[in-house]
Amino acid sequence: MQKIAMDRIxxxxxxxxxxxxLYLPLKKKGAVNFGKWEExxxxxxxALHTVKSPKGLFFPQSEDLVSFKMQGKEISIDAPDAPDExxxxxxxxxxxxxxxxxxxxxxxxxxxxxxxxxxxxxxxxVTLSCSAPEETCxxxxxxxxxxxxxxxxxxxxxxxxxxxKALTEKGEALLSGLSLLEAADEAEIGPAVEQVKAVxxxxxxxxxxxxxxxxxxxxxxxxxxxxxxxxRACLGCGTCTYVCxxxxxxxxxxxxxxxxIRRYRCWDSCMYSDFTRMAHGNPRKxxxxxxxxxxxxxxVYFPANNDGMYSCVGCGRCVAKCPxxxxxxxxxxxxxxxxxx
Ligand code: SF4
Ligand code: SF4
Numbered sequence: 001m002q003k004i005a006m007d008r009i010x011x012x013x014x015x016x017x018x019x020x021x022l023y024l025p026l027k028k029k030g031a032v033n034f035g036k037w038e039e040x041x042x043x044x045x046x047a048l049h050t051v052k053s054p055k056g057l058f059f060p061q062s063e064d065l066v067s068f069k070m071q072g073k074e075i076s077i078d079a080p081d082a083p084d085e086x087x088x089x090x091x092x093x094x095x096x097x098x099x100x101x102x103x104x105x106x107x108x109x110x111x112x113x114x115x116x117x118x119x120x121x122x123x124x125x126v127t128l129s130c131s132a133p134e135e136t137c138x139x140x141x142x143x144x145x146x147x148x149x150x151x152x153x154x155x156x157x158x159x160x161x162x163x164x165k166a167l168t169e170k171g172e173a174l175l176s177g178l179s180l181l182e183a184a185d186e187a188e189i190g191p192a193v194e195q196v197k198a199v200x201x202x203x204x205x206x207x208x209x210x211x212x213x214x215x216x217x218x219x220x221x222x223x224x225x226x227x228x229x230x231x232r233a234c235l236g237c238g239t240c241t242y243v244c245x246x247x248x249x250x251x252x253x254x255x256x257x258x259x260x261i262r263r264y265r266c267w268d269s270c271m272y273s274d275f276t277r278m279a280h281g282n283p284r285k286x287x288x289x290x291x292x293x294x295x296x297x298x299x300v301y302f303p304a305n306n307d308g309m310y311s312c313v314g315c316g317r318c319v320a321k322c323p324x325x326x327x328x329x330x331x332x333x334x335x336x337x338x339x340x341x
Contacts, residue, residue, distance in 0.1 A: 001163055001164070001165045001183075001184045001185065001186045001188075001189075002163070002164055002165075002175060002181035002182060002183055002184055003161040003162060003163045003164070003181065003182060003183075003184035003188070004161065004162050004164075004180060004181055004182070005160060005161055005162075006157065006160050006161060006162055007160075008180065009043075009162055010039075011180055012162065012178070012180065012181075013037050013043070013090070014039070015177075015178050015179075015180060016088055016090070016174070016178070017037055017038075019086075019177060020085075020086040020087050020088055020124075021036055021085055021086065021087040021088075022036070022037040022087065022088050022089075022090060023035060023036055023037065023054070023057055023087060023088070023089045023090070024037055024043055024045075024089065024090040024091045025043065025044050025045065025047055025050050025091045026041055026042055026043060026044065027042045027043075027044040027047070028042070031051050032044045032047040032050050032051065033050045033051050033052055034050055034052075034054045034056070034057060034089065034091075037090075045091055045128065045157065048093065048130060048132065048133065048134055048137075049093070049134075049315060049316070049317055049320075051243065052242065052243060053096045053099060053243070053244070053245030053315070053317070054089050054092050054096055054245075055096070055099060055100070055103060055245050055246075057087070057089050057119065057123065058100070058103065058116055058119040058120055058123060059103060059107070059116055059119075059248065059250075061266060061267050062264055062265070062266040062267070063115065063264060063265060063266075064080060064262055064263070064264045065079075065080075065115075065252070065263045065264060065265055066078065066079045066080070066263045067260045067261060067262045067263065068260060068261040068263070069259070069260045069261075078260075082114055082115065082118040083115060083118045083119050083122065084118070084122065085119075085122060086122050087122060087123050087124070088123070088124040088125075088126055088174060089123060089124070089125055089126065090126040090128070090155070091126070091127075091128045091155075092125050092126065092127045092128065092149070092151055093127065093128065093130055093146065093149060093315075094127060094129070094130065094139060094144050094145060094146045094147075094148070094149035094150060095137075095139040095144055095146070095245065095313040095314055095315040096245045096313070096315065097125060097127045097149055097150045097151045098139070098142065098144050098150070098313045099245030099246045099313050099315070100120075100125065100245075101309075102245075102246045102302075102306075102309065102311055102313070103116070103246065103248055104120070105306050105309065106248050107248070108120070124152045124153070124170050124171065124174050125151035125152050125153075126151060126152065126153040126154075126155055126164070126171075126174070127149035127150055127151035127153070127154050127155065128149065128154075128155045128156070128157070129146065129147050129148070129149055129154065129155065129156040129157070129189075129192065129193070129196065130146035130147070130149075130196055131157065131192065131195070131196065132199060133146055133196065133199050133200060133203060134316065134320075135203065135204055135205075136205070136316030136317075136319040136320045137203055137205070137314060137315070137316045138203065138205035138206060138208050138314035138316060138329065139313055139314040139315065140200055140203075140206055140314070141205070141206065141208045141210065141314050142310055142312065142313055142314050144313060144314065146196055146200065147192070147193040147196040147197065148193075150167065151167065151171070152166070152167060152168040152170045152171035152174065153165065153166050153167065153168075153171035153174060153175060154167060156189045156192055156193075157192070158188065158189050158191065158192035159188065159191075159192075161184070161188075163184055163188065163189050164181065165186075205314075205316075205319075205329055208314075208329060208332060208333070209333075209336055210299070210310070210332060210336065211336060211339070211340070212335075212336055212339025212340055213299050213300060213332060213335050213336055213339055214300075214303060214304070214308065215300055215301070215303050215304025215305075215308075217339050218296075218300055218301070218304065220338070220339070221296065221300055221335055221338060221339065222292070222296060222300075224334075224335070224338045226334045226335070226338055227288050227291065227292045228288055230291065230326065230330065230331055230334055231287055231288040231291035231292070231326075233324040233326060234271070234287055234291050234324065234326060235323060235324060236271050236272060236273065236287050236290065237271070237323060238269030238271045238272055239318075239321050239322060239323065240271070240294070240317075240318035240321070240322055240327070240328075241267075241269040241270065241271055241294065242267065242269065243317040243318060243321050244315075244317060244318060245313060245315055245317075246298070246311045246312060246313060247267075247269070249267070249268045249269060249270055249275070250265045250266060250267055250268050251265065251266055251267075251268040251275075252264070252265045253265075253266070270284075270290055270293050270294050270297070271287075271290050271291065271294060272290070273287075273290070275290070295328060295331045295335075297311060298310060298311040298312045298328060299311075299312065299328070299331070299332060299335065300335075312328055
């Protein structure tokens with residue numbers, strides 16, 4: 001383990017940014033989101049959650065895939081090179097780091113998504129321990145420890161220092177190039193880790209019970225009459241999917257620029273009425289069907305097909321952001337009761 005005084009953290013960021021792009025939580029117009037670091041940037045390491053998770057650095061909200069040009073009867077195809085920016089992302093919380101594991105299951109399975117794979121290869125994830133988890137957090141329900149956040153390098157802020165520890169070869173390579181770090185004893189972060197544990201014990205959602213929500217009662221849960229009541233007020237706004245670190249649905253569209261046809265992909269939401277619309281129409285015609293799909297996928301289908309891994313990390317963003325205060329916690333409670341009946 002190594003450390004650097006917090007009053008020298010700009011030097012630390014500058015040293016990383018000298019070798020590769022550095023993304024970290026930045027405050028802009030009152031909102032905190034991951035952005036590219038530059039000298040004088042308004043870095044916010046106190047905000048627990050960025051509005052959007054860091055998944056956009058690996059799976060951008062919108063990206064060009066290929067373009068086509070017509071010249072007479074000739075069609076030329078221009079496919080961009082694989083993303084090659086070398087970068088580090090600093091300040092990823094434990095829940096969002098687990099979110100990357102879930103995205104890996106989707107995008108790195110056969111057939112591999114080469115755009116995502118290139119960014120995973122080129123990116124180094126530096127996580128940051130939470131110091132004060134919020135009431136909406138329930139990461140521990142999924143076995144996540146916010147004080148041991150994982151990634152390629154884990155970082156902690158304690159006693160006026162930033163502590164860092166490499167967990168992978170990529171992480172070691174990053175830290176070995178930073179001569180401004182000094183050696184530290186792991187015991188120095190002990191009080192900070194204990195403080196997080198104490199806060200976690202007091203969180204209201206820490207005892208969310210997922211017993212019975214495991215893929216063994218899929219048909220029963222699918223047919224539950226509770227979906228109608230749960231989804232009644234859903235606006236289909238898609239906010240819950242856009243802020244979620246594990247949602248991975250996207251659409252592919254063609255755009256005529258006047259000079260070429262540009263094919264791009266962009267995030268989409270299973271909560272939208274035109275999601276996966278085909279020539280014959282939308283397979284999920286009502287909001288209750290779309291609502292059920294989102295939560296069945298996260299809590300039932302995904303774990304059933306991924307060794308029990310839920311497609312939720314308990315970050316609490318949807319709990320905080322849904323305009324009608326509907327969220328996965330309320331759904332899990334209702335489904336749990338249904339599974340036990
Ligand atoms: S559950 Fe809430 S955030 Fe999600 S689509 Fe419905 S109203 Fe919007
Ligand atoms: S479903 Fe909600 S709590 Fe779970 S990971 Fe997504 S935004 Fe976070």
